Amino acid sequence: MVSKPAALDVEPAGSDYGQYDFIVVSNRLPVDRVTDDGEDTSWxxxxxxxxxxxxxxxxxxxxAWIGWPGSADEVLDPFDHDDMRLVPIPLSQDDVELYYEGFSNATLWPLYHDVIAPPEFHRAWWECYKQVNQRFADATAKVAATGAVVWVQDYQLQLVPKLLREQRPDLKIGFFNHIPFPPLEIFAQLPWRRQVIEGLLGAxxxxxxxxxxxSNFLRCVRRFSGHAIKSQHVNIKTETGTRICRAGAFPISIDVDQINELANRPDVIERARQIREELGNPKTVLLGVDRLDYTKGIGHRIKAYGELLEDExxxxxxxxLIQVASPSRERVESYRLLREEIEASVGRINxxxxxxxxxxxRYLHHSYPKEEMVALYLAADVMLVTALxxxxxxxxxxxxASRTGVNGALVLSEFAGAADHLKQAILVNPHxxxxxxxxxMRAIHxxxxxxxxRMRTMRRQILQNDVEQWSQSFLRALQVDPAEELGEQP
Known part of the structure; x- marks a missing residue:
């Protein structure tokens, strides 16, 4: 841990650019603040x-990793932590409300999740989103070495690729969208649809x-940008010629080794036994683990379980049923109302x-460490993932990954990306x-x-495709010359 930030010197002698060859840009830094009894902050x-x-x-x-440290109105110097240079981007309280809670989570999040909740379109939010994205791009341009690889993460920073390319055309820029990308008919609602598409095409x-x-993204590109598309390649005409942006699927995974290690630890196994005992040792333990979000289908799951009890x-x-609902975006009105609705349903059924x-x-509105989560996985006979x-x-x-005994059952929504890979789950339409x-009932019996x-087949898929394989496959694809790739196609 680092007790306080160190000074940053990113301008080596004789260079107009910074010194970092690989840069990750995300909304948050990869560290959490730890404060011990008023002592200096560590990470x-x-x-x-x-x-x-x-x-x-x-x-x-x-x-280097560029991101917001998590507190409003705080300005920190860059510092080192675990072989990484961390470059904090400050956000004011207004930025948090307009860029993050506003445009990112009340405009883009519902729009990209099939309008399960209605998105809000406010010009002040959009203006702040542009300003914050510019701030991230400026910081990246400053610290990146000549020809560096930059990997921008997620929907909060969709304008960064273009903004960064305008300053640093020498960089190799990748972007990964961790949430769904909506169909053309839904994305078309966004008043700033063309600007977002052009921002992403900077990658x-x-x-x-x-x-x-x-495919949804490429349809939107075709509709709103006018660029020519061949296969998954977008041809972008520039003042100096033609540049190619490629689109593709790179499904993310998990740290399998970490989960396996925890699932085999005696103290975690004993904790799983205690959990079942605390529940009164029912024949079957059902488990739901979600961030408290309207996209997760928590209400549908609780309704179904309640009706099974009513039907006897x-x-x-x-x-x-154990339902873990981690706190999320509690300042956003739709999330506050969702919490009230879920807790009322739980209270009525109980x-x-x-x-x-x-x-x-057993409703748990908390976040838990990974050890406790794996103990819950081990305690559960049936996992319910009913995302809308x-x-x-x-x-x-x-x-x-936790089911080292190759048992248990997974009920999985067909509307979750995991359904593409865990085909031996019991797939459902949560609506x-x-x-x-x-x-x-099928999972219970x-x-x-x-x-x-079923579990052996799913475990094989997970073990062969872990999170390190995901990052390596993306970074390898980023280095491929798109012109050569197109030349190999029939």
């Missing part, structure tokens, strides 16, 4: 999959979770069906409550032999 690496995937690349190259390679997302197809002695010994739904729309859903993959109820066959 701890964030537990996310993106950090896990890119940390080895950072260690092998002269790497050499734009990556998505699913082939359908890549299960009892609280038969099947208990008030109706609880006994002195058993609780129908999800770029990937790594919880589904983590559950599969079909009766179908969801039947899928839950699945035979050991069928459960093992």
């Amino acid at each position: 701890r690496r964030s537990p996310g999959g993106l950090v896990t995937a890119l940390a080895p690349v950072m260690a092998k190259t002269d790497g 050499d390679l734009v990556g998505f979770q699913r082939p359908s997302d890549s 197809r299960v009892t609280v002695e038969d099947a208990a 008030g109706t069906f609880d006994t002195l010994s058993n609780t129908a739904i 729309r999800d770029g990937m859903n790594l919880v589904a993959k983590e559950y599969v 079909d409550i009766d179908g969801l109820k039947d899928a839950i 699945i035979s050991p032999g069928e459960a093992t066959r």
Whole structure:
């Protein structure tokens, strides 16, 4: 850990540019602040999959990570942490409200998730989004070495590729969209649709979770940019000739080794046993783990389980549901209302069906460390992933990776990107409550032999495609010469 930021010297003698050969640009830095009893602030690496995937690349190259440190109105100097140079980008309280809570999470997030909640379009939000994206691009242009590789992450920074290319045409620029990209008919609602498309086309390679997302993007490019498209290559005419931007699917995965290690630790296994005991040792433990978000289908899952109790197809002695709902964007009104709705549903079901010994739904509005999450995965006989729309859903993959005993059942929404890879899951349309109820019952009563066959196939897929393989495949593709690639095509 680093107790306080160090000074930054990114202008080596005789160079007009910075010194970093590989740069990641994301909304947040890959560290969380740790403050001990009023002592100086230190930093701890964030537990996310993106950090896990890119940390080895950072260690092998002269790497820097650019992002917001997480607190409004705070200006920090760049500093070193775990073989990475961290370059903090300041955001004012207005920036947080307009760029992040506003345009990113109340305009783009609902729009890109099939308008499950209505997006809001405000010109002040858009203006702030542009300004913050420019700030990120300026910082990147300053620290990148000549010919450096820059990998921009996610929907908060869609304008950065073009803004960065305008300043630094020497850079190799990649962009990855971690959430879905909407169909043309939905994306067309965005008043600034052309500017967003042109922003993304500043990249050499734009990556998505699913082939359908890549196809949606290319349809929007064709409609709103006028650039010629051949296969997955967009030909962009410039003052000096033609530049090619490619689009493709690069599905993200998880740190399989970390999950396997935890799933085999005696203390985690013992914690899983305690969890079942605390629930009253029901025959079946159902588990949902989500960020509290309207895209995750938590309400649909709870409704289906409540109706199974009402129909007497299960009892609280038969099947208990644990629902972990991590706090999320609680200042945004739609999220506050969602929390009230979910907690009211849980209270009604528990008030109706609880006994002195058993609780129908154990609702946990907390975030938990990875050790506790893996213990929950081990304790659960059935994992419920009922997202209404999800770029990937790594919880589904983590559950599969944790099942070292090759047992358990996964009920998985067909609208999650993970459904493309975990085809042996029990796939459902979460909008079909009766179908969801039947899928839950099928998972509860699945035979050991069928459960093992399905889980073995899914585990094989996860073990062969972990998060490091994802990052390496993207970075390899970014280095491919698109002209040569087109020349090899029939």
